[in-house]
Amino acid sequence: MENLTIKSFHEGLVAKDFSAREIAEAYLAKIKEQNPSLNAYLSTAEPQALETADAADAAVSEALAKGAPETIPAMTGVPLAIKDNILIKGLPATAASKILERYTASYDAGVTQKLKAARAVFLGKTNMDEFAMGSSTESSAFGITRNPHDADRVPGGSSGGSAAAVAADIAVAAIGSDTGGSIRQPAGLCGVVGFKPTYGAVSRSGLMAMASSLDQIGPLTKTVEDAALLYKAIVGADPLDATSTNEGAIAARTLETLPPLDEVKKLTIGLPKEYFVDGLSKEVSDQVGKAIEKLKKLGFAFKEISLPHTKYALSCYYIVMPAEVSSNLARFDGIRYARIPEVAAAVEKGASLMDVYMKQRGLGFGAEAKRRILLGTFVLSSGYYDAYYEKAQRVRTLITNDFTEAFKEVDVVLTPVTPTPAFKIGEKTADPLSMYLEDIFTIPVNLAGLPGISIPTESYPVGGGRLPVGFQIIGRKWHEADILNIGRWYERN
Amino acid sequence: MSSSIDKDALAHLAKLSRIEYDPGEEQKLLTDLGAILDHFKELQALNTSDVPPMTGGTDLRNALRADDARENTDRGAGTGSFPKSKNGFNDVPAVFE
Numbered sequence: 001m002e003n004l005t006i007k008s009f010h011e012g013l014v015a016k017d018f019s020a021r022e023i024a025e026a027y028l029a030k031i032k033e034q035n036p037s038l039n040a041y042l043s044t045a046e047p048q049a050l051e052t053a054d055a056a057d058a059a060v061s062e063a064l065a066k067g068a069p070e071t072i073p074a075m076t077g078v079p080l081a082i083k084d085n086i087l088i089k090g091l092p093a094t095a096a097s098k099i100l101e102r103y104t105a106s107y108d109a110g111v112t113q114k115l116k117a118a119r120a121v122f123l124g125k126t127n128m129d130e131f132a133m134g135s136s137t138e139s140s141a142f143g144i145t146r147n148p149h150d151a152d153r154v155p156g157g158s159s160g161g162s163a164a165a166v167a168a169d170i171a172v173a174a175i176g177s178d179t180g181g182s183i184r185q186p187a188g189l190c191g192v193v194g195f196k197p198t199y200g201a202v203s204r205s206g207l208m209a210m211a212s213s214l215d216q217i218g219p220l221t222k223t224v225e226d227a228a229l230l231y232k233a234i235v236g237a238d239p240l241d242a243t244s245t246n247e248g249a250i251a252a253r254t255l256e257t258l259p260p261l262d263e264v265k266k267l268t269i270g271l272p273k274e275y276f277v278d279g280l281s282k283e284v285s286d287q288v289g290k291a292i293e294k295l296k297k298l299g300f301a302f303k304e305i306s307l308p309h310t311k312y313a314l315s316c317y318y319i320v321m322p323a324e325v326s327s328n329l330a331r332f333d334g335i336r337y338a339r340i341p342e343v344a345a346a347v348e349k350g351a352s353l354m355d356v357y358m359k360q361r362g363l364g365f366g367a368e369a370k371r372r373i374l375l376g377t378f379v380l381s382s383g384y385y386d387a388y389y390e391k392a393q394r395v396r397t398l399i400t401n402d403f404t405e406a407f408k409e410v411d412v413v414l415t416p417v418t419p420t421p422a423f424k425i426g427e428k429t430a431d432p433l434s435m436y437l438e439d440i441f442t443i444p445v446n447l448a449g450l451p452g453i454s455i456p457t458e459s460y461p462v463g464g465g466r467l468p469v470g471f472q473i474i475g476r477k478w479h480e481a482d483i484l485n486i487g488r489w490y491e492r493n
Numbered sequence: 494m495s496s497s498i499d500k501d502a503l504a505h506l507a508k509l510s511r512i513e514y515d516p517g518e519e520q521k522l523l524t525d526l527g528a529i530l531d532h533f534k535e536l537q538a539l540n541t542s543d544v545p546p547m548t549g550g551t552d553l554r555n556a557l558r559a560d561d562a563r564e565n566t567d568r569g570a571g572t573g574s575f576p577k578s579k580n581g582f583n584d585v586p587a588v589f590e
Contacts, residue, residue: 362513
């Protein structure tokens with residue numbers, strides 16, 4: 001029972017080939033064996049996982065006794081890995097930051113509630129860049145995660161633990177969050193599928209906010225088919241996230257059945273010339289080229305398009321995002337959530353409120369978090385607001401308009417996910433800008449609020465000796481079905 | 494956009510951000526922030542005077558909950574997850590000294 005997908009797990013569960021408990025135990029055992037070297041998980045949740053697996057088995061037996069296997073949700077009993085910035089009541093939620101090392105979640109996130117209702121099994125919480133800030137998982141306060149394809153290389157980030165767990169098959173699927181590429185980029189570097197839905201499709205209640213106008217939760221899976229199944233389980237409006245709407249859930253109903261290729265291939269695919277330029281490595285260029293050829297053979301029509309403001313997206317993002325970060329992370333003040341040991345000791349000795357703030361945040365946040373908070377404070381400060389923050393918001397409009405224009409000519413846009421395959425651990429940590437450039441192909445999608453998916457160009461088994469390369473398909477708002485259906489046909493051939 | 498962050502500006506930003514930093518971190522912060530701000534200069538090339546700012550990720554406006562009266566008796570709920578709480582209240586160091 002290696003490499004179970006959500007789909008094959010569900011089929012086996014309903015056919016009683018195995019129980020949810022057996023599979024949960026097998027995955028927990030694999031985690032014990034592999035996690036010391038991979039460090040994909042920061043914590044595991046064995047007691048809760050087994051309890052839920054038993055409940056899933058009972059629910060399956062009951063449904064089968066009634067002769068109603070179709071009433072068993074697709075996510076029942078599925079062993080999942082959850083990024084550590086998403087809350088599961090009673091479990092740690094550190095966001096890979098020392099500042100939350102002693103924090104335990106006091107409620108369930110919106111996605112957690114939906115997955116619990118379906119009796120999905122949470123194996124544990126996965127490693128990430130601190131507060132989702134980074135592209136390599138190296139900014140985690142609790143150690144780096146290694147790429148299952150090459151232990152000397154990064155898994156990408158920030159959802160690096162989730163991507164590594166799925167690639168190494170120590171989870172059937174995972175949940176991550178994506179602010180500038182944090183689901184799609186690690187998926188690309190680990191050879192799995194990563195899907196960022198339209199802004200507002202999935203509730204962010206209980207997701208630690210990083211940049212609220214950009215953050216979105218989504219699945220990391222072994223197949224596009226699985227991404228569609230997991231997405232369907234978490235999509236929908238939530239009164240606790242005012243930006244969430246039901247448009248995504250309504251549109252997702254069409255995902256139940258995959259339309260025939262003849263229908264799907266009517267979608268025209270745009271290739272933005274600004275994405276296929278210098279700086280793209282030969283491996284990526286070759287592999288994405290092969291993917292395009294394969295889609296052409298399937299009958300898809302391609303058209304060159306232009307997204308002229310692409311080159312400004314990185315600057316735009318690195319102004320808008322830190323501005324929101326500086327505001328969102330103000331809540332981690334040592335008064336709420338958790339206190340680091342140094343501050344707890346200082347409070348006992350009568351430290352002032354200001355001392356608590358300064359020490360908790362000075363000692364608790366890592367270098368990248370500090371850098372972004374300071375940068376965000378700067379671009380929002382009096383005298384610089386117009387030149388930086390407001391300017392970036394105007395550029396954001398231009399980038400969004402680029403896509404609006406492009407979608408008049410084509411239905412979806414195909415691009416690389418990253419300029420290179422997985423890079424070496426430590427290669428980019430000294431120079432933050434070089435790390436930021438890792439996300440140049442994924443950032444515009446968040447700025448425009450569009451859905452985007454990262455799909456491996458081919459199957460990359462762990463141990464195969466090749467570094468994975470992915471390609472990205474970007475769709476119109478609420479047109480998740482377009483990109484998922486192209487991906488589903490791609491992986492079937 | 495002629496601006497950079499010098500030592501004094503960094504100290505001011507750190508105070509505004511409530512972040513204490515080690516003197517050993519200062520030079521690296523100044524260098525990194527300087528390089529990032531330099532990169533932003535490319536935006537100057539764009540004329541955006543007629544472009545409206547995009548102020549959020551959504552077209553939704555004013556998402557308000559229904560104005561219904563409701564009972565709320567869970568005072569103190571969640572304070573258990575604070576570092577220190579007493580009788581359903583958060584226990585904090587003195588605000589005024």
